[in-house]
Amino acid sequence: MQILFAETDEEHPLTINEIISKLADYNIEVERKTIYADIEALRQFGLDIKMEKTKTYDYFLASRTFELPELKLLVDAVQSSKFITVKKSNELIKKLESLTSKYEAIQLQRQVYISNRVKAMNESIYYNVDTIHQAITAGKKIYFQYYDYTVEKEKRFRKNGEYYQVSPVTLTWDDENYYLITYSAKYQGLTHYRVDKMNDIRLSEETRDIITHNEFDIAGYAKKVFGMYNGEEDNVTIQFDNSLAGVVIDRFGKDVSIRKLDEKDFTVTLKVAVSPVFIGWLFQFGDMAKVLSPESLICDLKQRAHMLLQQYE
Template identity: 55%
Template sequence: MAIQPQKMKTLYLMEILLQRTDEKHILSANDLAAALQEYGIKAERKSIYADIEALQQFGMDIVQQKGAHPGYYVASRNFELPELKLLVDAVQSSKFITTKKSDELIRKLEGMTSKYEAQQLQRDVFIYNRLKTINETIYYNVDQIHNALHSNAQISFQYAEWTTKKELQLKKNGALYFVSPWALTWDDENYYLIAYDAAADIIKHYRVDKMKHIHILDEVRVGKERFLDFDLAAFAKKTFGMYGGYDTNVTLLCHNSLVGVMLDRFGQDVPLVPVDEEHFYVKPLVAVSPQFFGWVTGIGSLIKIDGPENVKREYQEYLKKIIENYV
């Protein structure tokens, strides 16, 4: 049995206030009565006053403005406009969120404020020149992994890699991977699963968008003891591009102009040791790998690997192989 619109007057009034009012857009009791008419609801001013009082007691921050232009508006919401701008920009700039899904999420975020402030969200951060994935399976993968984490269960999946034809091809001829998932992390605009591989007795990471056919297993997760003192932030920070390599502290001799670069890469707590008026040492824990060497090479002559000796030799070999391509 359908409920008569008149009986839902207070709910419609709440919707009107949320969608059509803010500090710069105020509606009088007469304006609110006219808006309710759009829903086929008749309302006298006294009943509107009573409904507003009920909504205020319910917890809505409805402010009454007096003076030459009296009226009502919603003063605060779950998310303030600057917070929504940050969230919208994060969605729009995230590479792993498709353009279609970005549009859907932004429309929902716009519903968290008035229609007038929602226009500011569209104007300020509606940017389409950023790289976007076309793979929407990541949303279902993340959901499956969260379900496994909540259920304390292992998972199986197939893993893929890109081919020269720009197609994802299953690795190991489509063999199944069996792991215990323990965390999800976002690094370099990609989602990664951090998991324990019992067969190899090692902590591994996998790009979530490259995981295929995830199944939650009946087996309980294992490897909990390996994660008791696991620092996820440190793991992500030292693993350049999430490609792995062996972990070691590397001494880097840097020009003073690189202070910001080092703090951005290794965090604000990394010690900077002055060497002279123009240089300093930093000794972060990194995953020594081609990705790390590529990062150092990109900075150029302003940085030097000063130790340990085996890392210096590996870097020399890395550079030698690059040069050989141009001989």
């Protein structure tokens, strides 16, 4: 079964003699009639083993749980996911490759371009997700530390490292990141946390606050909180307040080049898709973010700001 699974597909069948030879590599000696019986047993087991008659009788595994286009889709999803680290991405893709023949696995390898993508840096995210699922299933609260990044690209824990205690509602994957959505009965509201920014997650003995299905619409919540929009790429230099270092690293990755301007501000030069969503992203920071170049974007921002001001006059 392993030989048929790993070394055959429609373009790469094996003859009975070739199967016997490959079994010999495992120190297994068999006769031809044994192979025929074993192939029939595997068919009864559920494997879709086909035979083609050419000059010889050729056997191959015709279908699998995942077809090649489906595996390509899954590889794309893994390699484009920001919340999956580079190390874990490579591990997952290797496992996906094992679900097809070694010949078709080469086509999956040609798709893999991970090294320059912005990826999560927190290897413990997988354990975080598992603990959160346990809490949701058990109906318990969780507590954890939460952190941002400083201008020096170092972790800085919020609330001086004090633990948050929350009632987990659900996990959602949005804007290429994993988020935990929580509910507070005290404030009658929802809050979300980036799972890769959560540290030392533990189950609490306390029962979590309950939110009814009618009170929570995950699709509507995600639509209000996150959004993506394409635009023309340009090199943009922006001056930010130092307090926004974590926001910039979240958006553009830890390898972003940050130049400290003074004790209050820093600048970054980025190749970004200039779009209404990008401009909206900038506007949300008010006077804590200022575009220094290009001049065309500065003029566009002035015009948009003027139009917005006129709308509220």
